[in-house]
Amino acid sequence: MKFTSILRLTAGIAFAGMFAVSAHAADTLVIHVGYAAIGVDNRPFSEGTSAATARAGEFLEKEFADDPNVKIEWTFFKGAGPAVNEGFANDQLDFAYQGDLPSLIGRATGLKTRYLLASGARKPLYLAVSKDSGIKKIEDLKGKKVAYQRGTNGHLAAIKILEAHGLKEKDIQVINLDSAATIAALTSKDIDAAFGDTQLINLAAQGSADVIYTTKGDDPRFGRNAGIIARQAFIDAHPEVTQKVVDAFVKAAQWSSDEKNRAALFELWHKSGTPIAIIEEYFSKDTLAYRNSPLIDDLLVSQYEEQAVKSKEFGLVRREVDLKGWFEPKYFNNAVERLGLTKFWQSYGANGKPIGS
Template sequence: MKLAYIVALAAGLAAVAPASAETLLRIGYPGTGLDDRPFGYGDYIAIGHVKQLVEAEFKDQPDVKVTWTFFRGAGPALNESLAAGQLDFAAGLGDLPAIVGRSRGLATEFLASAGSHDPLYLAVPPNSSIHSVEDLRDHKVAQFRGTNLQIATDRVLEAHGLSEKNIRFVSLDSNAATAALVSGNVDASFGGSEYLDLAKHGVVKIIYSTKNDNPTLGRNSGLYVTADFEKAHPDYTAKVVEAFVKAAHFGADEANRQDVFEIWAKSGLPAESFATDFKDERLAHRLSPVVDDYIVARYKDQAERAKAYGLIKKDVDIDSWFNTKYLKQALTDQKLEHYWPTFDAKGQKLTDGEVEQTRAATN
């Protein structure tokens, strides 16, 4: 009787238990679209999300479930989630928050560049007396503190003879900064392509862009995996990188220019803003997964500046952070080893890449 009960109980438990253990593959993205829409923009990560390319890599593995979380609090909020063990991948995480996280012991590995040469725009009210970066002295300026926007802004100020001590900064996220600028609660705001549509309609005026300045200015971001996940699931990590390289390839192809802008428009920003943002610029210039001398130099420089500015307390080992074996394999598998242009540490182009050579041959 007792044996029969145990057998029956075991059979019942087997009936309700899952056939196989589910593996969650948790991706975090540092930002949202307008009105907190769960869509990114401006990078190939957002393309991979909309086209569900990561999910496609696991179509034959129903036990793997891919989840995405979009953080309105950007990099700092994503770092908190990483520290709490709630994410496996940080996709598109900006350089400063990633460096801060590493300095505080977050065990991540840098898999690929997720964006580079991302320009910074300085927006002011249309009737403002501010006409240059130098004119910002003693004014109230919105800045998303703790994100890659902060250290990028600091570098712009430094290049124009100013520092944070000369500015009255107000820490606001992108949506709040835009509202504060339009309402007149701040005198200026540093940001990205979110200001271009407002400028088109005369709501704000763009008075400066890093696109016309030193090529090492601007913002950079990366694709990261937690060390624990990579160690436990190297095969899954490889698939994720394969997916995002496919996204980058799609995004870098000029034949897909309008499609890319329409994908980003799911964020709530109009496609026309991205057309303006990328005017006279090739998509491949920014949408590249390649870790070249430029990327390595930028992260080393940003780490040094973060310490000098008091944003971190100790040196950060950058060289050991890069784990590009998965990227190299994905590029080889997809025959894209020489597809993207590469740049030296000072931001000067070293090679055009096959994407540029193909364009030149067809012109």
């Protein structure tokens, strides 16, 4: 299976091309880590998640700094979650940051992966419309050209939002575009509207579009979820290495959740090319701990269960998605116990409310 639109990092240099398995000496373990997004102008960074922090802050590299036989290779995918699934299918990825819908599609098609911890869960979704479109509310999208990237967690969230406002996917003209193409199409008014996040906030700030809706402040179950997914074969072969990888991601989540690091965090995420002012807006009125929580709590699990049902209902998967045994909290629980973080993050119930409040 071939890849398209892939950026590979080798020795800190990014280049476009086909994904290939790294050649390495028998005594060197190369850990391949994927990220289902890419920065502005194909920069090998992202923003808005603790996984993005782990990359930009080199948390994994520091975790293995005392082991010269372990190397970390990051791959950022313009093709987002579907491209990550290709990487897992070809045993070319060991870990990845991936959204809910593509990971569920991978599960439904038989990919042997496990969900290790949350990252980028509770991410809001935005709806922007082209200037002078006349679209004032979600109901006005009927019959309009609306862009989002199929197969991503934004795709499923968009359908749920449409459904909540009396529309179905067939009621709109879906245009399948990645982030960069969406911006160009919305600016040129080749499309009427688009679902997305920071890139749409930025476009609106430039006066080239209008944001008319966001899931922020709405039902938290309309938001998007994502996490760190791992290949089962790698976990089985390298349980101690897996633990250290999870440790690194938990440390990145802790640092990303500390309010005293807010300015430094946004500066770190700015490596993606997203302006700091846009990131500030993206996180406005949200605590860092809420947005960057790595917990596999009742809200997260219930959301994945609901997404699994909705994926089948909307025809996004052909078979039932069996989540039994998919969540693997063991490594995360070990990490938070050892790091003294068992009470650091607030757990939420399936109803979206804090547990114990």
